[in-house]
Structure formats: structure tokens, C-alpha cells
Amino acid sequence: MSVPPPGLNGAHGSNPTVEALGVAVAARVPVLLWGAPGTGKTSAIRAMAQAMGLPCETVIASIREPSDFAGLPIVVGDQVRFAPPAWARRLAEAGHGLLFLDELSTAPPAVQAALLRVVLERAVGDLTLPDEVAVVAAANPPEQAADGWDLSAPLANRLCHLDWRTDPRAVADGLAGGWAAPVVPALPAGWQTTEILSRGLVAAFLHVRPALACAPPSDAASAGRGWPSPRTWEMAARLMAAADAAGFGDRGDETRSALVRGAVGDGAGVEFLAWLIEMDLPDPEEVLADPASFRLPERGDRAYAALAAVAAAVAADPTPERWTAGWQVLGLAAEAAPDVAAVAARVLARCRPEGAALPAQIKLFAPVLRDAGLLQA
Amino acid sequence: MADRGIENLASSRLWAATRFPYLASGVFGAQVIAEPDSGTVSVDQNWRLRADPELTAAWTPAQLGSVLIHHVCHLLRTHGERAQVAGVGDDEARTWVRAADAEINDDLVPAGLDLPGRPVLPQDLGADDGLLAEQYFEGIRGDRRPPAAGAEGGAWGDSRVRSGQSESGETAGPWLDCGSGADGMPRPGERPGGLAGWQADLLRRQVAQDVIAHAKQAGTVPAGLLRWAEEILHPKVDWRRLLAAELRRAVAQVAGAVDYSYRRPSRRSAVAGDVVLPALRRPVPEVAVVCDTSGSMSEDLLAMVLAEVEGLLRALGLARQVRVLACDTAVAPAQRVTSARQVQLIGGGGTDMGAGLSAAVALRPRPAVTVVLTDGYTPWPPQAPKGTRVVVGLLGAGAPDAPPWARAVRVEPD
Numbered sequence: 206m207s208v209p210p211p212g213l214n215g216a217h218g219s220n221p222t223v224e225a226l227g228v229a230v231a232a233r234v235p236v237l238l239w240g241a242p243g244t245g246k247t248s249a250i251r252a253m254a255q256a257m258g259l260p261c262e263t264v265i266a267s268i269r270e271p272s273d274f275a276g277l278p279i280v281v282g283d284q285v286r287f288a289p290p291a292w293a294r295r296l297a298e299a300g301h302g303l304l305f306l307d308e309l310s311t312a313p314p315a316v317q318a319a320l321l322r323v324v325l326e327r328a329v330g331d332l333t334l335p336d337e338v339a340v341v342a343a344a345n346p347p348e349q350a351a352d353g354w355d356l357s358a359p360l361a362n363r364l365c366h367l368d369w370r371t372d373p374r375a376v377a378d379g380l381a382g383g384w385a386a387p388v389v390p391a392l393p394a395g396w397q398t399t400e401i402l403s404r405g406l407v408a409a410f411l412h413v414r415p416a417l418a419c420a421p422p423s424d425a426a427s428a429g430r431g432w433p434s435p436r437t438w439e440m441a442a443r444l445m446a447a448a449d450a451a452g453f454g455d456r457g458d459e460t461r462s463a464l465v466r467g468a469v470g471d472g473a474g475v476e477f478l479a480w481l482i483e484m485d486l487p488d489p490e491e492v493l494a495d496p497a498s499f500r501l502p503e504r505g506d507r508a509y510a511a512l513a514a515v516a517a518a519v520a521a522d523p524t525p526e527r528w529t530a531g532w533q534v535l536g537l538a539a540e541a542a543p544d545v546a547a548v549a550a551r552v553l554a555r556c557r558p559e560g561a562a563l564p565a566q567i568k569l570f571a572p573v574l575r576d577a578g579l580l581q582a
Numbered sequence: 583m584a585d586r587g588i589e590n591l592a593s594s595r596l597w598a599a600t601r602f603p604y605l606a607s608g609v610f611g612a613q614v615i616a617e618p619d620s621g622t623v624s625v626d627q628n629w630r631l632r633a634d635p636e637l638t639a640a641w642t643p644a645q646l647g648s649v650l651i652h653h654v655c656h657l658l659r660t661h662g663e664r665a666q667v668a669g670v671g672d673d674e675a676r677t678w679v680r681a682a683d684a685e686i687n688d689d690l691v692p693a694g695l696d697l698p699g700r701p702v703l704p705q706d707l708g709a710d711d712g713l714l715a716e717q718y719f720e721g722i723r724g725d726r727r728p729p730a731a732g733a734e735g736g737a738w739g740d741s742r743v744r745s746g747q748s749e750s751g752e753t754a755g756p757w758l759d760c761g762s763g764a765d766g767m768p769r770p771g772e773r774p775g776g777l778a779g780w781q782a783d784l785l786r787r788q789v790a791q792d793v794i795a796h797a798k799q800a801g802t803v804p805a806g807l808l809r810w811a812e813e814i815l816h817p818k819v820d821w822r823r824l825l826a827a828e829l830r831r832a833v834a835q836v837a838g839a840v841d842y843s844y845r846r847p848s849r850r851s852a853v854a855g856d857v858v859l860p861a862l863r864r865p866v867p868e869v870a871v872v873c874d875t876s877g878s879m880s881e882d883l884l885a886m887v888l889a890e891v892e893g894l895l896r897a898l899g900l901a902r903q904v905r906v907l908a909c910d911t912a913v914a915p916a917q918r919v920t921s922a923r924q925v926q927l928i929g930g931g932g933t934d935m936g937a938g939l940s941a942a943v944a945l946r947p948r949p950a951v952t953v954v955l956t957d958g959y960t961p962w963p964p965q966a967p968k969g970t971r972v973v974v975g976l977l978g979a980g981a982p983d984a985p986p987w988a989r990a991v992r993v994e995p996d
Contacts, residue, residue, distance in 0.1 A: 221779075270848075272848075313834075314834050347826070347827070347830065354830060354834055355827050355830055355831060355834075373666070374768075424819075424824055424827065424828070424991075428827075428831075429827075458778055458780065458781070459778040459779055459780055462778075462780035463780070475783070475784070475787065478780065478784060479784050479787065479788075482784065504611065505609075505610035505611055505612070505613070506607045506608070506610045506611030506785055506788070508610065509599075509606055509607055509610040509611075510607065510788075513606075542610075543592045543596075544591075544592040544593070544594075544595040544596040544599065544610075545595075545599075545610055547592075547596050548596065548599045548600065548606060551600070573592050573593050573596055574593075574596070576590060576592075576593030576596075576643055577593040577594070577596040577597040577600065577643050577644075577647075578597065578643065578644065579596065579597070579600060
């Protein structure tokens with residue numbers, strides 16, 4: 206243990222990447238850390254194994270040959286067996302542990318091809334590693350390692366990609382005051398039962414955006430990172446369930462976001478997360494059918510989105526009933542968020558249907574509109 | 583007095599959301615907290631605004647609304663993170679904030695931002711409008727001279743409004759701190775909470791979508807903000823990265839095609855008894871670069887891309903295997919060049935890259951990878967040339983597409 210892990214928790218609180226790494230290890234999803242050389246990826250992973258009490262086998266992929274992962278052929282009688290190397294035997298005997306594949310991106314393409322089965326199926330030659338073995342890899346981005354290769358798309362698709370960023374302040378704190386130990390989340394027994402929920406969410410999203418079910422990257426540069434495929438969506442669902450079960454509270458959201466984006470790639474991941482948030486907003490048609498049921502979202506921008514949606518729904522089909530219902534909704538929101546409601550009120554005021562009586566709620570907005578200089582006398 | 587909320591907050595936000603409807607999500611997404619005796623309005627990187635109620639009480643709703651918009655723009659444009667990337671030290675933070683202010687104000691002040699005091703504009707920094715904070719910062723970095731009167735003073739200008747001096751006041755007021763959201767330096771007393779990074783990212787995208795939608799519905803959006811939104815929604819990928827990846831991939835595929843060889847036994851054969859193991863063999867591919875030298879090519883751009891290609895090949899250990907062909911309608915003899923400057927644009931009007939490709943394939947030893955650098959205004963052969971992988975660099979904005987059998991990278995001058 207030479208270099209201390211600067212990416213780890215300094216005095217400035219936790220690091221979502223480390224938490225995400227912990228969740229992925231706990232969920233036994235293969236994970237890959239991308240980061241510049243010398244930033245403590247290797248030490249962090251070893252420290253994490255130590256903290257979890259797991260044996261850690263480090264295999265530097267770039268100095269290995271394909272036969273080290275596919276098994277060395279040995280003639281026994283008239284058969285050829287593929288003998289696993291010693292590190293695989295040790296992990297199999299321990300029954301659990303952490304297989305750490307370092308320098309993944311400097312491994313030549315042939316070695317990367319041999320790694321495919323190891324990463325996903327934990328098969329080394331004729332030996333299958335126990336399910337309890339977690340696979341973690343680390344790599345330098347190809348533009349930072351002179352002899353680096355881009356990860357092949359099939360290998361990239363088997364891993365959850367996390368970006369290892371170093372916080373200069375955490376480095377300063379760590380150098381001065383020592384490095385904090387990594388936090389390993391403990392997943393409660395039976396956490397897998399919630400996986401069915403997150404799978405349902407993913408499935409619902411893919412109904413809306415079928416194009417994202419499988420979208421192999423078109424250029425070579427993005428092929429080496431996460432991209433959406435049935436396998437990675439399944440991985441994302443599993444990771445979401447694990448992140449929820451690990452329960453980081455508010456911070457857990459950041460961790461969950463990193464995991465989802467790491468599995469399916471930034472583009473698809475962000476769309477999925479945005480869709481999840483949108484799903485939490487009330488349906489404007491339901492609100493207009495029953496205005497009393499409206500609950501104003503707490504966050505200002507969400508409240509704005511909800512009220513703007515209601516006003517837009519009324520403006521699209523302004524019947525007197527819907528118009529009045531819209532004002533009732535705004536009346537409910539006026540006390541908590543007069544400014545947000547007033548923006549929607551201006552939209553409603555412009556689409557008054559013929560024969561609709563002026564609602565009582567309109568008076569609620571007069572003071573704030575006048576103060577903002579928006580009310581003509 | 584101490585626990586008084588912020589007067590006019592609702593009407594200020596309403597003013598801001600009405601005047602700048604495309605920024606409404608951002609304005610309402612920022613949480614405003616009253617912090618008496620802070621003497622300023624500041625913002626942290628988690629979208630929390632701390633305002634001194636005593637200071638803001640003197641402002642009109644339009645002024646407070648403008649300050650809100652200004653601070654939201656600090657957050658939208660991630661000035662805090664960018665300050666860290668730009669390597670802004672503690673002592674340079676104020677200079678950075680002035681540069682960041684200029685980036686925001688240069689198109690929002692003309693659009694109707696009504697900031698109290700005199701806003702920092704690019705002219706104050708001796709620069710043109712429409713640049714990025716990094717560019718403004720480079721211009722004034724290390725400039726130790728005291729700034730021009732009136733330009734000192736933070737986000738929205740100086741604090742003369744507060745101290746009651748008129749516009750003629752030559753003395754700059756005390757520094758009004760914009761907060762960590764503008765310079766990335768954490769302030770004492772900042773607590774965790776607020777919007778998490780990924781939530782802020784989503785909010786940023788939402789605002790960017792609003793901006794684009796507003797511009798499409800015949801609304802007017804300041805050009806700088808529109809550029810920002812385009813960049814958020816369609817980030818431009820550096821062509822150098824794409825070109826590097828395509829080249830590495832082409833070379834890797836050639837090298838990977840004949841990975842194992844029985845010509846040489848494996849050094850591990852000793853343990854395998856009678857089984858002959860293949861050794862890992864990595865042939866070194868030859869590379870040819872075909873340069874379009876017709877009159878329509880930009881010499882500077884070609885030299886830049888050629889230098890990039892050479893650097894990449896050197897990093898892959900292939901510098902000696904490179905041959906460069908200059909080609910318009912006829913092909914000049916292959917030249918082994920050692921520097922991009924040695925390639926001369928001798929061609930005239932016409933272009934035929936098909937001739938260049940056939941000349942490349944005819945070279946011995948045959949190149950396994952052929953890089954074509956062209957502006958795209960050329961006929962192409964209908965099929966891929968045999969025995970070589972083709973990577974096409976399309977130079978210049980608006981170049982026509984490359985044929986489907988080639989891997990293409992668009993190179994646009996930055």
C-alpha cells in the first residue's frame with residue numbers, strides 16, 4: 206500500500222464515486238474505474254477489500270496473455286484441459302473475494318477478448334469463480350495512457366463505468382490529516398426483492414423510448430464507455446435496487462445517478478433519470494379533474510413545472526369548467542408559492558373562455574403582480 | 583429584524599420569470615435563504631442563494647430579480663467548477679469572478695437585466711463581447727493594476743447603491759461576494775444539502791431545453807445564451823479525440839487480425855507438453871496518409887490535422903511506417919515526411935481521392951491503414967479498396983459525407 210487513496214472521503218464528506226463503487230461491489234456487478242494514473246484507484250480498491258474483509262487478487266491485465274484468462278491448455282490423456290492460474294484457484298478456494306483487474310485499457314485487444322468471460326461469467330479456463338467473487342477493474346483513459354487502447358465495445362458493455370475524480374481539497378486534507386477509510390455499504394438481506402420494482406421502471410421507460418433499448422455507439426471513442434443494451438439496462442435496474450437498499454438518503458441519489466449513467470452511458474442514463482423525475486409530477490389532466498387533490502411539489506422548479514403543465518393543459522382546451530378548475534389549482538398553490546403560481550396565472554388569464562365567470566382566486570395574485578410591475582392600472 | 587424574510591422576493595422572482603421566461607426553471611429552482619448581516623447576495627454550488635435582507639430591501643423587484651438571474655447564470659454556466667478546472671487560486675478568485683460576470687452580463691444586460699450598481703462588462707476588461715470566462719480571465723490574469731473605477735465590486739457591479747453614493751462616485755464600494763457558485767472556493771459555514779450535482783445537471787438541461795424551445799417559438803433569446811444551450815444539449819466532441827480513437831481502432835483491428843502465430847512457439851510451451859502453443863504476435867501495420875491538395879483545401883487546417891495524425895502514430899509506435907501521398911486529380915510520388923510542414927499544397931482545382939486510394943493500395947509494403955484527409959468535395963470509389971482500412975478526416979465545416987465503407991471524423995477548426 207504505497208499511495209494513499211485521495212479519491213476517498215476527506216474531511217469534506219463522502220465521495221459519490223466511492224459509494225457507487227461500494228454499491229456495485231456489494232451487488233456483485235462488474236465495475237470499472239476510469240481515472241488518471243496516480244490518483245489512488247488501486248489503493249482505494251485494495252483498502253475497500255480490506256475493510257470488507259475480502260481477499261483481494263490483483264491481476265494486471267496489460268502484462269498478461271490471453272491464456273492467463275482463457276486457461277492454459279494441458280494435455281491429460283487424450284483430452285485438453287484449460288488450467289486456471291493460481292489467483293483464480295485461490296479465489297475459488299476462499300469462496301468469496303475481490304478480483305481486481307488493473308490497467309484494463311492498456312491490455313492488447315486479444316487479452317481484452319479473453320477477459321469477456323471472466324468479467325461477466327466469472328469463468329477462468331475450466332474453473333468458474335464463486336458468485337460471491339466481485340469483479341472490479343481500473344483503467345486510464347486512452348488519451349492519458351500513451352500505449353492505451355480503447356476498450357472494445359463488447360467488454361465495455363459488460364461493465365459499469367465510474368469516473369474517478371480527485372478533489373484537490375480532499376487530497377490536501379488527506380496529506381495533512383491522513384486518509385479516511387472507505388465506506389462500504391452493507392446491503393440488507395433480501396435486497397434483491399426490490400429489483401423487480403426497478404426493472405418495472407426501466408421497462409416502462411423503454412416502452413416510451415424504444416430506441417434506447419439497444420443503441421450501440423457509432424464512433425470508436427464512445428464505444429469504450431457504457432452504452433445502452435438489454436444487458437446494461439438489466440445491470441442498471443440491479444444497481445438501482447442496490448443503491449436504494451444501501452440507503453444513502455439524499456446523497457444516495459447522486460450515487461444512484463452515477464451507477465445508472467455508468468451502466469447505460471451518459472446520454473441514455475440522463476434521459477432515464479429525467480424521465481423518473483417527470484414521472485413524479487402530477488398528471489395535469491388528473492389534477493384538472495379533481496383540483497382539490499393537487500399537492501404542490503416542494504422544490505421550486507418542480508412546482509413551476511407542475512403548474513406550467515396545468516396551465517398549458519387548460520390553454521390547449523379552454524372550456525369554462527377546465528378554466529375554473531385551473532384557477533382552483535392556482536389558488537391552492539398561491540400561498541406557498543405566489544410567484545410560481547402567478548406565472549401560470551398569466552397564462553390562464555390570457556385564455557379566458559367566453560362565458561366563464563372571473564374566479565375569486567384572481568385577486569390573490571394582484572399584489573405580487575403589481576409589485577413586479579406587471580399589472581397595468 | 584434578524585429573522586425577517588426577504589422582502590419582495592416573490593415579486594422579484596415573478597419579474598425575473600416574466601422578463602426571462604426561458605430561465606424560469608432556474609430562477610424557481612434556486613433556493614433563497616435569508617442570511618442577515620452577510621452584507622451580500624451569494625450563491626453556492628448547490629443552488630442555494632443567501633441574501634442579506636437589509637441589503638435587498640433597498641432594491642426594487644426588478645433589481646433583486648436581476649441579481650437572481652445573474653446568480654442563476656453563474657450556476658447554469660458552472661462557473662464554480664470551471665474555476666477549478668482553470669486553476670484559479672485563492673488570490674485570483676476575484677479576478678475570475680469579474681471574468682465570469684462579464685461572460686454573463688455581455689448579453690443579458692442588453693436583454694434587459696437591471697442590476698443595482700454598474701455591471702462588469704467586457705469593455706471594462708478590455709475585451710470584446712461574446713467570449714468565455716476563461717478567455718476574459720486569461721486577458722486580465724496577472725493584471726495587478728487596480729481595476730478602473732466602478733468596475734470593482736463583484737457580480738452586479740459595486741455597492742454604491744447601498745452606500746448611497748451617486749453614479750459619479752469614484753470610490754469603489756466594498757467587495758460584494760458572489761459566493762462559491764461563482765468561483766468554486768467553499769465558504770465557511772456552507773452546509774451540505776441543496777441540489778445534488780446530478781439534480782443540478784438535470785435542471786441545467788431543462789433550462790437549456792426551455793431556451794431552445796423559446797428561441798424556436800419566435801421568441802428572442804440572447805445569442806450567447808442560445809450558444810450555451812446548444813452546447814449543453816449537443817456537446818461538441820473534440821475531433822482530436824475522435825480521430826485518435828478511430829486511428830487506434832483501425833490499427834488495433836489490423837494488429838488483432840493476426841494475433842496468434844504458430845511461426846514462433848509460445849514462451850509458455852514448456853508447461854504444455856506436446857501441445858504447441860501459439861505465441862502472441864503483433865505485426866506492425868504500415869500506414870499511408872493521402873492528403874487532398876486541391877485548391878479548395880485550407881493549408882493551415884491540413885497542416886494541423888497532419889501534425890495530429892503524426893503525433894498519434896508516433897504514440898502508437900508507428901512513426902517510421904508512415905508514407906504521405908499528395909493528391910489532387912493526379913498523385914505525386916509517395917514521400918516519407920518527417921514533419922507536417924514538409925507537405926506542400928501543389929494541386930490545382932480538381933480532386934479525385936479514388937486516384938489517391940489506388941496509389942496508396944499499390945504501395946509496397948501495402949499499407950494496412952490509409953488515412954485520407956480531404957474537404958470531401960471529391961468522387962469516391964464505389965467500394966472499399968481491398969486490403970486496407972480507410973479512416974477519412976473531413977476538414978472544414980459543412981464538408982460532404984464520406985462513403986459508408988470508410989470511418990469518418992469531421993474536423994472543424996476550433
